[in-house]
Amino acid sequence: AGTSNVLAGFHYGIPVFGTMAHSFIMSYEKEIDAFRAFTKTFPNKSTLLIDTYDDLAGVQKAAVVAKELEKHGFKLGGVRLDSGDLAEISKKVRKTLDDKGLQYVKIFASGDLDEFKIAELLEKEAEIDAFGVGTKMGTSADKPYVDVIYKLCETINKRGDFSPIMKLSEGKVTLPGRKQVHRFKDKNGNYSKDVIALVDEKTKGEPLLHKVMEKGEITIELPSLEEIRATAVKNLSKLPAKYKKLTNAPTYPVELSQDLDNMIQKLKKKLQSASKL
């Protein structure tokens, strides 16, 4: 894995990769001359973009260049598709390469790809070895904003006593009181469920909430990008596969503790009677 964002590579040490541009090919009179020039610069790791004019004519030219490279002891890395029906084209391109003894040349696909399009291509048995994902990776196209809201769950009276409070609006009911979330694992160490409990309730799960700010100041040392990445990878590996399906995934179970549920029922009755005029 890597990035095409050079600044990200510079700041975070992520390996930097780039792809061949259509304009590079278009700046030559003949497509094959562009391929020859590119492979001369990167003889052992070129991926030739073959869709500028016609994929099937493009792969023929890529094959010619691959054979020329073989004579000099080099191997063409791959060809790239960037438009059209990628599943169908990839099968024709694979056959053309194989017929010429170029089984080692990989097929790379790009073009507004996301996890759903990739899943569909794999479903159709597209002959694609690697996918390039750009825009949909660098931009949260499916969740362009994070809905962050604060909800009051406790008030303090003049004597300094705290009391739990909740909201009953349709579809927006809140959970009252000061809380802790506990994560439970199955016998293999995988995550099985979370339980939302009152903060002083005793449960057997691992508590997830830790104080990170106090009076507007951050009170912990912030982890590095590598540490954040390692934590995310570790957490994902412990989440059972069924929750990670792209479609029809079941909802990971999040339960309320008995004490929290009791408090909700009690408070609901009190608020409903107080809300009558």
Added chain:
Amino acid sequence: AGTSNVLAGFHYGIPVFGTMAHSFIMSYEKEIDAFRAFTKTFPNKSTLLIDTYDDLAGVQKAAVVAKELEKHGFKLGGVRLDSGDLAEISKKVRKTLDDKGLQYVKIFASGDLDEFKIAELLEKEAEIDAFGVGTKMGTSADKPYVDVIYKLCETINKRGDFSPIMKLSEGKVTLPGRKQVHRFKDKNGNYSKDVIALVDEKTKGEPLLHKVMEKGEITIELPSLEEIRATAVKNLSKLPAKYKKLTNAPTYPVELSQDLDNMIQKLKKKLQSASKL
């Protein structure tokens, strides 16, 4: 119109407005006490949020407070709905207010609204006087990224001659050559169509493209936010209403000039024959 973004108000002089928070209401033991406190601070421009516990009980309390205000010579501005079936609730709330002689109290609605939800509410004859749009306005939720691509349309040879060039990939064909876009108006001065032409072609429309950068430097004086806004308002007012419908709007006509079309046909033939191996 205004903004709830205080920094935008500070920088751009946009009027700043805020709304009442659920947590403000929840910090009081009784909802009606929160309403009384809020209207005491803003006696003539309060909009009371009535959905914290139950809209219909909430509007009853808002009506009581409105009558109390009347005794002091003040008028309640409005009530705000923020959850549930806004069309249905608004009708019940309007009836409650009208029955109490509070025809002047406006109904304000908010809650993840966008142009489509507002159109649907108006269609259902919701009794809503004003809409608050936040997240969907400040975030491009329907277009989270702008697809900006550069395409080569001309190359230069060793003798310094320019020649047009184009790309033929399926669904991604480009237009060759250096171009200008001309906008045409109907007899009322409204926009009727745009024509993409070669740069030195003579047409009767208004040319839209102007040079703004040269050798990486901006060559014009950038307009102010007010000027940008005025231009957008002017342009929108000249675009016929049919193109501004939210659903099933026809596509604004954009045509290719005869000279450009001729160049495309000629170049296509040349490239297709050159792309054969």
